Amino acid sequence: MITFLTYLINGLNIGSVYAVIALGYTMVYGVAKMLNFAHGDVIMVGAFLAYCVCAYLGLHPIIAVLGAVIGCTILGILIERLAYKPLRQATSLAVLITAIGMSYFLQNMAQLIWGSDTKSFPSIIQGDAIVLFKTVQDGVTKTLTLSPINILTMASCFIIMIALTLFINKTKMGKAMRCVSEDKGAAELMGINVNLTISVTFAIGSALAAVAGILLCASNYAPLSPTTGSLPGIKAFTAAVFGGIGSIPGAMLGGILLGLIENLGKAYVSSELADAFVFGILIVVLLVKPTGLLGKKIHEKV
Amino acid sequence: MSLLKIDNIHVYYGAIHAIKGVSFEVNEGEIVTLIGANGAGKSTTLNTIAGLIRPRSGMVSFEGKPLHKVTTAKTVSHGMALCPEGRRIFQQMTVKENLEMGGYSRPAKEIPASIEEMFVRFPRLREREKQIAGTLSGGEQQMLAMARALMSKPKLLMLDEPSMGLAPILVEQIFEIIKELHAAGVTILLVEQNAQMALSIADRAYVLETGTVSMSGNADDLLHNDAVRKAYLGS
Ligand SMILES: Nc1ncnc2c1ncn2[C@@H]1O[C@H](COP(=O)(O)OP(=O)(O)O)[C@@H](O)[C@H]1O
Ligand SMILES: [Mg+2]
Numbered sequence A: 001m002i003t004f005l006t007y008l009i010n011g012l013n014i015g016s017v018y019a020v021i022a023l024g025y026t027m028v029y030g031v032a033k034m035l036n037f038a039h040g041d042v043i044m045v046g047a048f049l050a051y052c053v054c055a056y057l058g059l060h061p062i063i064a065v066l067g068a069v070i071g072c073t074i075l076g077i078l079i080e081r082l083a084y085k086p087l088r089q090a091t092s093l094a095v096l097i098t099a100i101g102m103s104y105f106l107q108n109m110a111q112l113i114w115g116s117d118t119k120s121f122p123s124i125i126q127g128d129a130i131v132l133f134k135t136v137q138d139g140v141t142k143t144l145t146l147s148p149i150n151i152l153t154m155a156s157c158f159i160i161m162i163a164l165t166l167f168i169n170k171t172k173m174g175k176a177m178r179c180v181s182e183d184k185g186a187a188e189l190m191g192i193n194v195n196l197t198i199s200v201t202f203a204i205g206s207a208l209a210a211v212a213g214i215l216l217c218a219s220n221y222a223p224l225s226p227t228t229g230s231l232p233g234i235k236a237f238t239a240a241v242f243g244g245i246g247s248i249p250g251a252m253l254g255g256i257l258l259g260l261i262e263n264l265g266k267a268y269v270s271s272e273l274a275d276a277f278v279f280g281i282l283i284v285v286l287l288v289k290p291t292g293l294l295g296k297k298i299h300e301k302v
Numbered sequence B: 001m002s003l004l005k006i007d008n009i010h011v012y013y014g015a016i017h018a019i020k021g022v023s024f025e026v027n028e029g030e031i032v033t034l035i036g037a038n039g040a041g042k043s044t045t046l047n048t049i050a051g052l053i054r055p056r057s058g059m060v061s062f063e064g065k066p067l068h069k070v071t072t073a074k075t076v077s078h079g080m081a082l083c084p085e086g087r088r089i090f091q092q093m094t095v096k097e098n099l100e101m102g103g104y105s106r107p108a109k110e111i112p113a114s115i116e117e118m119f120v121r122f123p124r125l126r127e128r129e130k131q132i133a134g135t136l137s138g139g140e141q142q143m144l145a146m147a148r149a150l151m152s153k154p155k156l157l158m159l160d161e162p163s164m165g166l167a168p169i170l171v172e173q174i175f176e177i178i179k180e181l182h183a184a185g186v187t188i189l190l191v192e193q194n195a196q197m198a199l200s201i202a203d204r205a206y207v208l209e210t211g212t213v214s215m216s217g218n219a220d221d222l223l224h225n226d227a228v229r230k231a232y233l234g235s
Helices: A001-033 A039-055 A062-085 A093-112 A150-170 A173-182 A184-190 A194-218 A230-243 A246-269 A275-287 B041-047 B072-079 B095-103 B108-121 B123-127 B138-150 B168-183 B195-201 B219-223 B226-232
Strands: A129-139 A142-147 B001-014 B016-027 B031-038 B055-060 B080-083 B156-160 B187-192 B205-210 B213-216
Touching: A001 A129, A001 A142, A001 A150, A001 A194, A001 A246, A039 A062, A039 A093, A039 A194, A039 A230, A039 B219, A062 A093, A062 A194, A129 B072, A142 B095, A150 A173, A150 A194, A150 A246, A173 A184, A173 A194, A173 B072, A173 B095, A184 A194, A194 A230, A230 A246, A230 A275, B001 B041, B001 B187, B016 B031, B016 B041, B016 B055, B016 B138, B016 B187, B016 B213, B031 B041, B041 B080, B041 B156, B041 B187, B072 B080, B080 B138, B095 B108, B095 B138, B108 B123, B123 B138, B123 B187, B138 B156, B138 B168, B168 B187, B168 B195, B168 B226, B187 B195, B195 B219, B195 B226, B205 B219, B213 B219, B219 B226
Parallel strands: B031 B187, B031 B205, B080 B156, B156 B187
Antiparallel strands: A129 A142, B001 B016, B001 B055, B205 B213
């Protein structure tokens, strides 16, 4: 039971981070109709920026988070302006190749600046783990604990998800994003500045990526290196497709489910095959529901 | 006074020369209609005026100001609204949200009063206020599209085939509404396949034929012109 709960908590923990990354993929896909494969590498840049502020400048972790968020927001806007915007009219294949190129560009730049060896990420939150539950069975003590970084991760990810949902549904810019994602031309006819809306989308997605990168490294999910963002990026992309690409609640649901399936798969199927198990489930879901769990049918234009 | 002036525009889709030197104007307070067969270039002309497509050459001016180089968002704030072909309402948003988006370019505090005005003009929309727009009937969607365009308080309302795909009784209703809007002071540029109806409510008309204006004049005169009757009125 305790083992199960431990995997459940780990699943929720990593799942909530996947969800936050998946939001970036899904928002950009919805608004700009492209798969931004460099998104995973923005995660890595965010983690490195935070690392620099903490390790080199010796400043407080909160300043590090702020610095990483601001840095990645600017990076996201620049990536869109310089690499993707000139390709608005190009084929989706050309855009995809550019995104893959951007991904390698960011990894190589990181390698050039920080080297390819792994760095140990500073702990951003101190304190003792909370013991939720404790049993003694056959002389073996088992405890269910929640570490401060777990609490911080889940709390910040859930706050981000709630805030983003409110932003998309209630604010003028959020509604403009929904319009652009549904019909760019009609959105322009409303007087919506489509270029600005796309920039804001990239900015928000990249800011979220920075937070996700810091939480991932601080949870010791992955050591910090130029390829830190690759695997979580692909997993989160999978989560976005799983939940229905373009759908905000879909990305959240997909991310959390992916984290849970991955961890329970590790526990009860095989730790080596956990990833294959995750993708197996994804394929089954997509066979049954090609638009993903919460994906909307694309309306035929008249 | 001329509100909108189109001067010798040429529009291309890649190598396709869709509009070949079209000129016309719309005066303040008029209903002007563009009629023509499918593919003549009517929608392309309206989309060019709205700034969705750029002309390769020629001028579009509104109240004397050149507009062919500004963004669509700017044309909206100058006082033009296009209700596009196929309605293109935001299917996944509610009726009320669609109306709010129509008022995007205006101060937020003026929006509730304008929505109320739309509900008075289109009572069906009030009943459907919270409904997802994609679930409305064709006629309701057309009304929503028109109301959404009106939310920007345009001086010039451009309508691209508002009667498309609607039952005759609904077509009558839509044309009644156009007349009411005109009476309320909105200048109207109407594109229609239903030439009979369009000519009967318009002041002036232009006939588009494969990207050029082949005929123009008073709507009444065209309604009784033999060539027009043969080509567009089926008699
Ligand atoms: N997006 C497009 N790409 C290429 N050709 C187009 C496009 N839209 C319209 N056309 C062509 O331009 C011409 C004018 O089309 P359109 O303006 O839609 O005519 P209408 O509204 O009068 O039916 C047609 O020959 C049409 O095939
Ligand atoms: Mg047309």
